[in-house]
Amino acid sequence: MAFKTILTVTGTHRGDNDIKLAASLCAEVDAHLSVLAVTLAAPPPIGDYAAPMSDAWMEERRADLERLDTRTAEVTRLLASAAISADVSNAYPEMAWADEIIGRRARYADLTFVGPDLLSGGTLRDKTIEGALFSSGKPMLLSSEGSKPTLRPRKVMVAWDSRIEASRAVREAIDILRAADDVHLVLVDPLEGEGRQGDEPGADVATYLARHGAKVTVDRLPSSGQKVADVLKRHASDMSAELIVMGAYGHSRLREKIFGGVTKSILEDVSIPVLMAR
Template identity: 65%
Template sequence: MKTILTVTSPDLDDTDLKLAATLCEEHGAHLAVLVVKLAAAPPIGGYAAIVSDAWLQEREADKASLKERTAAVSDLLATLSISADVSSDYPEEPWVDDIVGRRARYADLTLVGPQLLRGGILKSKVIAGALFSSGKPLLLVPRGSSPTLRPRRVVVGWDSSLEASNAVASALDILSTAEDVRLLLVDPVEGESGQGAEPGADAAAYLARHGVRVTVDRRPSQGRSIAAVLRQHAVDTAAELLVIGAYGHSRLEERIFGGVTKSMIDEPPLPILMAR
């Protein structure tokens, strides 16, 4: 992990920046900061001509706040002992995820900290851009946690999916230095059309070849959601990081019916590394 990206805005404080800076110091990595302000939507309808002046004034105020925030971030970065850069953008809402995704392609990891996790459009756009448009992993850091890319204990949510496989591949450097990695399978299905004759064995062998100290844990859901089982297992094993594949179902299905990814994004119980 030699480049870590984080996204901020004029509406957020420096909490996420400082968390990302700490991780960069830990790894000797470069910190890339993208400052985003969502562009004011243009007026529509019969009153458009009347309010157009107000809209233009709002846009000018937005640009001024974006410039001010970008300068403040630059000043903060100048006080740090790490290499860093800052860029800014003033996109309309539909294009934010594309912009974030393109920027994230030049980083090894995108960090979404507690400030951005508070909610809003920017949160969803940054997460979507990082997961769907960058090909790189995302690290969610909830309030009160101390993230590290050298955790001692890690839980990996494993279901033999492409998304889970990509998440594990993205986290190999992290997993190989951990003292205890638990590969958790919830309601595993045996057989060739499921997760093999011994669910989890193939994944554990793959990880072991990379020097990962891995244990396979199989747990029944017993009427609980998979997200609830993952959360409880992370607590039971005192995990410092959870690694999961993201959006095994479509985003529409997740939004309508719920799912592990949505649940974890809404309420991350600990730092979570996601990839798809």
């Protein structure tokens, strides 16, 4: 699909690198940039200590809101001189609901970009990733420090396992895959047979992508006792991939997001930009 609106999230104690990278992505594909500045609010005090702590809590909220307004103004000034269309908004959700708030905002974008500033750690990173993947219905692009995010990569690796999430990621990235010079569909320990990955694993999705004009190669790799994520990351590095496309796996239980093993391992080491969808 075409990416015409890209969302990125920033905190009050973050730098501007993510915003600049997101702006460059927008310039690359002629998209609009939406920036959401977020401060996570502490929950109100309860129980025996609620009354004596209420003044301190109110003061903390006042300071948080001042910092949020300041950050919003800073980002607005930064984007005023940018050669793209952009808008800036802010949110002050309680921590427990932050992923839902961010996810709802991401529904009005085609892609959420999570850059190195946000990926450096903290609760806001986790809430942004959870919201983008579980509450938006849209894909997410992650890029760590030192990587070069692009929506027009020449070499792309697709992690394929025939699951619905992988299919969704491929569909979301179809324009990227069509325009790339080289697309490698990578299957680790593929299983043959009906109800698994077909008589010739990878052939069906390769045909599907070829009909869209993608230049596809199917790579079937053994894990040889290694973690699937490690096999995928090494292969992406070996082929000099500029982007990895993959499905994100996990489920929601009591509002806690539990990621599957491969997804979690990839998130812990995003050395190559990764486009994820669920």
